[in-house]
Amino acid sequence: MNPNVETFIGCDSPYEDAKVVLFGAPFDSTTSFRPGARFGAAAMRHESFGIETYSPYQDKDLEDIAVFDSGDIELCFGSAEKALADIEARAREILSDGKLPLLLGGEHLVTLGAVRAVFDRYPDLHIVHFDAHADLRDDYLGAKLSHACVIRRCHDLLGDGRIHQFCIRSGERAEFRFARAHTDFHPLSFDGLDECVSTLSESGVPVYLTVDLDCLDPACFPGTGTPEAGGVTFPELLAAIRKVCGLNVVGADLNELAPMLDPSGVSTAAACKILRELLLALPL
Numbered sequence: 001m002n003p004n005v006e007t008f009i010g011c012d013s014p015y016e017d018a019k020v021v022l023f024g025a026p027f028d029s030t031t032s033f034r035p036g037a038r039f040g041a042a043a044m045r046h047e048s049f050g051i052e053t054y055s056p057y058q059d060k061d062l063e064d065i066a067v068f069d070s071g072d073i074e075l076c077f078g079s080a081e082k083a084l085a086d087i088e089a090r091a092r093e094i095l096s097d098g099k100l101p102l103l104l105g106g107e108h109l110v111t112l113g114a115v116r117a118v119f120d121r122y123p124d125l126h127i128v129h130f131d132a133h134a135d136l137r138d139d140y141l142g143a144k145l146s147h148a149c150v151i152r153r154c155h156d157l158l159g160d161g162r163i164h165q166f167c168i169r170s171g172e173r174a175e176f177r178f179a180r181a182h183t184d185f186h187p188l189s190f191d192g193l194d195e196c197v198s199t200l201s202e203s204g205v206p207v208y209l210t211v212d213l214d215c216l217d218p219a220c221f222p223g224t225g226t227p228e229a230g231g232v233t234f235p236e237l238l239a240a241i242r243k244v245c246g247l248n249v250v251g252a253d254l255n256e257l258a259p260m261l262d263p264s265g266v267s268t269a270a271a272c273k274i275l276r277e278l279l280l281a282l283p284l
Helices: 037-050 080-096 110-121 150-158 173-182 193-203 234-244 266-281
Strands: 020-025 067-072 100-105 126-130 163-166 184-186 206-212 248-255
Touching: 020 037, 020 080, 037 067, 037 100, 037 266, 080 100, 080 110, 100 110, 100 266, 110 150, 110 206, 110 248, 126 150, 126 193, 126 234, 150 163, 163 193, 173 184, 184 193, 193 234, 206 234, 206 266, 234 266, 248 266
Parallel strands: 020 067, 020 100, 100 248, 126 163, 126 206, 163 184, 206 248
Antiparallel strands: none
């Protein structure tokens, strides 16, 4: 892989030395409300130079870890399956080189490509999912590949009891019923996260963390395609990420920042800081 022209701050280590590899998936072709998430990863790189590499939350610095930013993949906007195949191929390449893939969306459907690659390598995989939406529809307007269906497609791979959902506050009644029957479901907040983390830690299973940034309340994060009132706070999300990153995390993503929907830039600034904290919390 060649170095990216513009990298996320502090993420310019040589590929050979890196333990984590960032890669962007600028895809939002199945967005059901407000598009724009395809520009999220690029905006985070550009605006990251407005924050420090040092985290006072963790007393750690990005300059002390090895991260390579490989830039955005060029994706086919006309085919969700082709885009997912390209995302999966990039994640497989990173995994085969013994590195942790960290995907930047893009809409939430992009997660499926990375999960396919990680699940193939770690068949006992569990997913920890932070989101405002259940994303458990079997189809959305007839399409089974949609950001509204991404966790249902992940369930098709993993099966019951291996997807752990938090902060969910929106979805069809059928999705909530499906979740209560088939996933480890914790709606509205992070209640139950400590117990979940304890159980996953004891078992030592590999974990994939997927963070839809609309889990945040739109009062502090309006720049997203499907905002839902009643979300968690920024400090609550940072604390939750640190807890999960104490596990055997083997892959992760951040998605659904749509920077143009927040002209103030506050949402992008928040996303940058969340990415910094996630990178520093990972078990490297």
